[in-house]
Amino acid sequence: MFCKxxxxxxxxxxxxxxxxxxxxxxxxxxxxxxxxxxxxxxxxLFRQKLARKWGHAIARGWATxxxxxxxxxxxxxSSAGGNSSFETGPEGPExxx
Numbered sequence: 330m331f332c333k334x335x336x337x338x339x340x341x342x343x344x345x346x347x348x349x350x351x352x353x354x355x356x357x358x359x360x361x362x363x364x365x366x367x368x369x370x371x372x373x374l375f376r377q378k379l380a381r382k383w384g385h386a387i388a389r390g391w392a393t394x395x396x397x398x399x400x401x402x403x404x405x406x407s408s409a410g411g412n413s414s415f416e417t418g419p420e421g422p423e424x425x426x
Contacts, residue, residue, distance in 0.1 A: 349379055
């Protein structure tokens with residue numbers, strides 16, 4: 330089953346919230362087996378931690394996507410006119426003699 334998680338402009342769908350709850354509940358269940366803490370407190374702790382990490386990952390991914398798309402429209406001046414003091418090759422800038 331395919332769940333649409335990210336929609337336009339980096340917002341998330343309700344499916345992400347359901348997945349977040351499911352993962353937080355399982356992490357809380359494992360945590361309460363070893364520590365003396367309530368299941369609801371542990372779930373809230375893990376839900377907040379996961380939301381922060383996943384939110385940062387989504388924001389970074391969205392920013393990377395936007396930068397990659399913008400890079401396609403940026404025009405780099407070529408050195409074909411001979412006015413440049415160096416040319417950029419696969420190994421990096423090479424100085425002309």
